[in-house]
Amino acid sequence: MTGPDFAFTIDATEGSARAGAFTTPRGVVETPAFMPVGTLATVKSLDPVELRAMGAQMILANAYHLHLRPGDDLVRDLGGVQRFSGWDGPMLTDSGGFQVFSLKSLNTISEEGVEFRSHIDGSLRQFTPESVMRIETNLGADVMMQFDHVIPGQSAHSASKDASERSIRWLARCRTEFDALHAVEGAPRQALFPIVQGGIHADLRREAAAAIGELGTAGGATPWQGWAIGGLSVGEAKPDMYAMLDVCDAAIPRDRPRYLMGVGYPEDLLEGVARGVDLFDCVAPTRFGRTGAFLTATGRVNIKRSEFRRDPRPLEEGCGCSTCRRFSRAYIRHLTAAEEVLGLRLLSLHNVHFLIALMRRAREAIRAGTFSAWSRDWLARFHAGSPQATDS
């Protein structure tokens, strides 16, 4: 029943890379795209107006965090996470799987779900596929993620298999609950994305993709509106990650958007696009901003370096972001040294803009048929870097 609200069209391809448009109830997302992360319904330090101005089209929020504070029922009563946060464009909520499984000693996993203690007040909580669907329906974002069993990136085959198969059983329960919740009149218009797990094991990734595909169309249902690839960029080697993306590229339907979860380093974005990924998210650009780091085409640099003390140049020459159009490295270094909030704002703004603009250029290159060459040159320059590039 959510079908008519969602669509995905592909305008151009080059190898596995595609340029397209993902339509959601709240608007269209041009792909490939980087989605800034607003964990607590705010992209740290930034205003929705700034996100819109820099070209952000879809942003994330997190079910685990918003469930604990301020509460997903409160967000629902205030009109859903978009009205609540003042972001009127497309939005996606992560299920919180990553969070509850990261709480190491604080969680107990069973087939039913996960018991964990709140990181805020230590209270005992339980997430099940069903409860997470209720939370994400309360939040009301356009896209909600399944609840999955997340494990460390280097996990052995057996552990990866167990987690992947549990994630698929949980996906079935998510789907049942999602359908029930959305059969109700007045329910928010949402799509549920499954997550392909399987660690760094090609056979598990393939098996997961096949099982998820079957689940999606069971009983003649509309296929999934989009697919996510999870459990990467969590400690595994880069070649392993890229190999898994190749496997998923072949195993996941091409007619739906693919979302590579938690990946947001510039080089990984381009490697992902080359392997057919359409959507990315990562907290890195705002986290970098809080440490003084900023992204440039020749690598990551830290504004605290003494050489920037009197530097009148923008963070990156030629950058069109509202930080670089107005402020010098010297000023931003001063703000950072003085721990002024505007410093982390300006750095975060530049960094988020950097990734959004990178994906905009990737779209243009795919449409022009030059993605492969442009991407190769871009990566060579980024990896070679300037003398600054080695500093973070």
Add this chain to the structure above:
Amino acid sequence: MTGPDFAFTIDATEGSARAGAFTTPRGVVETPAFMPVGTLATVKSLDPVELRAMGAQMILANAYHLHLRPGDDLVRDLGGVQRFSGWDGPMLTDSGGFQVFSLKSLNTISEEGVEFRSHIDGSLRQFTPESVMRIETNLGADVMMQFDHVIPGQSAHSASKDASERSIRWLARCRTEFDALHAVEGAPRQALFPIVQGGIHADLRREAAAAIGELGTAGGATPWQGWAIGGLSVGEAKPDMYAMLDVCDAAIPRDRPRYLMGVGYPEDLLEGVARGVDLFDCVAPTRFGRTGAFLTATGRVNIKRSEFRRDPRPLEEGCGCSTCRRFSRAYIRHLTAAEEVLGLRLLSLHNVHFLIALMRRAREAIRAGTFSAWSRDWLARFHAGSPQATDS
């Protein structure tokens, strides 16, 4: 020689209150006006674009803080405090007198100046009238304040007299140094404002005003382009402060803007306007923002109150600021509880806008001849408050 760059015109008066325009090299300030404080060349958490959008016309920076970090020579080399900070409108620098005299045990006062230890690294520094003029000339703001001897608000007559007379001797030295610095080709276009001190002693205030006036025109010089009233809102009782404003109103020339330093509570702004004050500044609106407090026409309120947890209303109904036009109390309370930077941004923005808008309405009321009645009603409502008003 700075005369042609500065002008003050009065469009309307009502009693001692005046509506006018203060012209500076960087633009015109409609008065009465509230000037947001950007101590370290940033109004805490806010972007110059936001300040401009909310109607800010002139902002402050601080010579003491910028001298220590990043250094006034650096600011000069980067084009002055306005180019450095991205604020292209009128700007004023405070001399740092308030800061160095606040460092209690860390300072040694002599006729020559003040020795003090940097609050950043403990290094020994000296401020003299001459060195402060050099610092403020390096910063290059439109208006620079004299270096004065600041004492506690409740000081006895003898201590107040000593400090006031020293401040006047220092003013003479400031003027000499200022003139020498600005006789140089390419010097920034700046005006030096004297500060009337004298504590809560009417005779000292009158004597100071008279002596300052004589100093201003000594040798046929252009009179001061503006006058400041210092040493108020520093611990004295409100009636004492208002009485001193009455004294100053009568003692200071009416054809120049009067700036009441460090005063920024809403009630004090209106009481000041009624006594002929044109310019105000205070860190309160951004400091309030960092504690969760926000201003309303019925008093100061704290967003952390539990009753705001699900409150869909803006901070203040009918407020035109960009916070109130877009965000609910519930959302801002959530951001504040989660210590998200956007929370203090939105609160600071509202609070600074509140004082700027209050002065805009005061101007309109003076022009309409309704200031006295409007101000009385406004103050009655503000002091009476709603049940919320007692909370801060």
